[in-house]
Amino acid sequence: MSVLAPIAALGRLVLSGLAMLGRIAIFAGETLSHLVRPPFYPKEFLAALMQIGWFSLPVVGMTALFTGGALALQIYAGGARFSAEAVVPSIVAIGMVRELGPVLGGLMVAARVASSIAAEIGTMKVTEQIDALTTLSTNPMKYLTVPRVLAATLAVPVLVAVGDSIGIFGGYLVGVNRLGFNPATYLKNTREFLEVWDIVSGLWKGAAFGFIVALMGCYYGMNSGRGAQGVGRATKAAVVAASVLILATNYILTEVFFSA
């Protein structure tokens, strides 16, 4: 084996990664271009909005509730080391709306929605339903991708807002019932330390994560391999790619929004 073989293998890996990024960027560009050009499919958009937004509420709400509670316990335990237990309400609120609400909400939606979109569109591809759409003069990008991407981009910020509220409520329940905080003081501290930009930045993150989740689901579904194995791979790849991209995008947006 040549000594250059490992370098060549690494090069191939980098090139295929870059090619994949390029294909996803082209797919995103195509989606955005179809977003502003008719025909539009409002029924498909409303169905996607229901599926992505409404039906994700329980999972996002439960995640936020337990995360808010755990966060309160952790901050209380950490704060006790330097007599700063009083910061629990404000840090729970800021932590939820800036980071945990959008990121955990995005990841839960990625698990639930990216997988279901990839599986649905992948199955449509292997059963020739995508080809059938084309022969029926309907552009699959417009009919399948655009409604889902638009719905997720609009629905996830709302889910994040609801998740933020439930998360803060979880912290409140633990703070008042378990840690002995005065209810009125807890709420006052939450309100006083929370700024509008904290909330708005989290909502922008939610919109970006929603776009990523639906885009990855659609991309991997449309490029699914043959048979059950192909659809399975597409589903797995969609969830992994959406999750990694959410975490990477979260770091970038945090730098943009909050770096000094």
Place this chain on the structure above:
Amino acid sequence: MIELRDVHKAFGKNRVLRGVNLTVPSGESMVIIGGSGTGKSVLLKCILGLVHPDSGAILLDGEDVETAARDAFLARFGMLFQGGALFDSLPVWQNVAFRLLRGSLKRPKDEAREVAIEKLRRVGLKPDVADLFPAELSGGMQKRVGLARAIAADPEVIFFDEPTTGLDPIMAGVINELIREIVTEMGATAMTITHDMTSVRAIADRVAMLHDGVIQWTGPIAEMDTTPDPYVQQFTHGRAEGPIAAVR
């Protein structure tokens, strides 16, 4: 009239079509036969623009399909897919009337539903099937719904991809008869790909044999059994010995 001139298509190193030349006159029913994996479906998909040929020309009434206005071009076609390709999320009538509910052929919902029920009746299905979902239908019924969808907008050209695959002999016979009747009464140009010889005899005006990426033989159905072409003879009689390798 559909004309294919020296059409080539490869997927990586696999050269599926290696210079296909074929003419399908208007109003005729052409059946393309050939073994599995010989590129029959790719050929149909090239004509529809679902797959783009690497070289060569495909003309519909003299117009190159690659440069034709997409929507107007596709509005002239109907296609029955091998597995039906019905949309799981839509009830049967919306599958059939899909084209009539959106795009340039859009009609009021009630009217589209009436057309769908009429087309369902034409393929031998009762109106109460209209509100079922595809998953609630048998394979034969799904094929009929697919056929109803293919003819819903009265297309000039209809493609049938393995129309009888997976059906019992009686249901296959029913589908073959329906295809023959519909093509005749609509005066449509039909292209069918199949390796079911019963279908070939029931549907075809002309037959073309695709093998090794080229049309090995083409002629009227009446000449299929008498042609000395060794490829056609081996295929139509299902012999293991002959120019077509049994192991591919």
